[in-house]
Amino acid sequence: MTDEVDRIIAAWHAERPDLDLAPLAVLSRVSRLARHLATARAGAFDRHGLEQWEFDVLSALRRSGPPYHLSPGALVTQTMVTSGTMTNRIDRLEARQLVERSPAPDDRRSVLVRLTPEGRARVDAAFADLLAVERELLADLEPAEAARLAELLRLVMAPFDA
Template sequence: MSRQKTARQAPPAQDGTDERRAQWQAELPDVDTRGMAILGRARWITLTARPPIEAVFKRHGLDSGEADVLFSLLRSGPPYRLRPTELFRALMISSGGLTDRLNRLEKAGLIRRVAAEGDGRSLPVELTEQGIRCAGDAFREDMAIEAAMLAGLTEDEQSQLASLLRKLALTIGATQPFA
C-alpha cells in the first residue's frame, strides 16, 4: 500500500489589509472587518491604479474628467454626439462641472457644439476628427495599462472577479440613494 504525498499549499500572501485586520482583531475582536478585506483593498487598488492611468490622459493633453467626456462621446457611436444633459447624467456630475470641461475641450479643438435640428436652445456636443483620434488613442492606451495590471489573474479569475464586483456594485447601488 502506497501513500500519496499531498502537496502542501503555501499560505496565501499577506498584504497591508491583512495586517490592519489582524491589528483590529486584537484591539476590537467583536468588530467584523470583512468589509475592509474587500472595500479597503478596492480603495487601495483604485488609489494605486489611478496615477499611471492619469499619466496616459496627461500624455494626450487631458485630465480624467475630460477623458470621461471624450470616451462617453466616442462610445455613443457615430455621429459621436450627445446633448449636454445626456453627458452630465452619464458622468454623474453637475451641469456646471460639465460646462467647464466642455469649454476646455472645445478650446483644445476636441469637441464642437452644434445646433440641434428643431431646437435652437440645445447645443449638442460632438467629437471633432481630432477628438475622435485623441479619445481612441487614449482609451486604447488606458485599456493596455489596465490589462497589464490584471496580468496576475487568469482569464477565469478576471471574469469571476468582474462578476462578483458587478454583483457588489448592484447591491450597493440598490441600497444607496447617492449611487
C-alpha cells in the first residue's frame, strides 16, 4: 500500500538523494492526518452548533466534574489561550447561555465559570459524535495497533507538554 506521502518522498529522493527523508515519512503523515481530523472534528461540532473553541472551553468545564465550574485562569491553562481571548470566549458562551459566571465562594473578587445544563447537553452530544468520527478515522487499525500508535505519539509529544 502506498499513499501520497510515499510519492512525495520518492520525488524528493530523486531530487535530493543526499538528505535523510525519514522525518518526512512520519511527520508529513501526521500533518496530513491533522488536516483530515480538523475537518472531521469541525463537522462533528457543527452538527451540534459549536465551534472548535467553544467545544474546547465547554469540554474543559465538563471534564472538571460536578459542579462543572473552573476559574477563568484554569480555563486559560487548559485551552492554551491568552486571558483576553478567554474573557472574550466566556462572554460569547455566556451570551449563548452555555456557561454562566458566578462569584467564587472563597473570594468574592474572583469568578467561576460554570457549565449550564444546555452547555452540558451540547458538549456531551458533540463529544459522543466526535468519538464516533475519530473511531472511523482509526477503523483500519487493530486495537493493539491503535494502542501502539498512541504510545509512540506520546513519546513524541511528552517533551512539548513537560
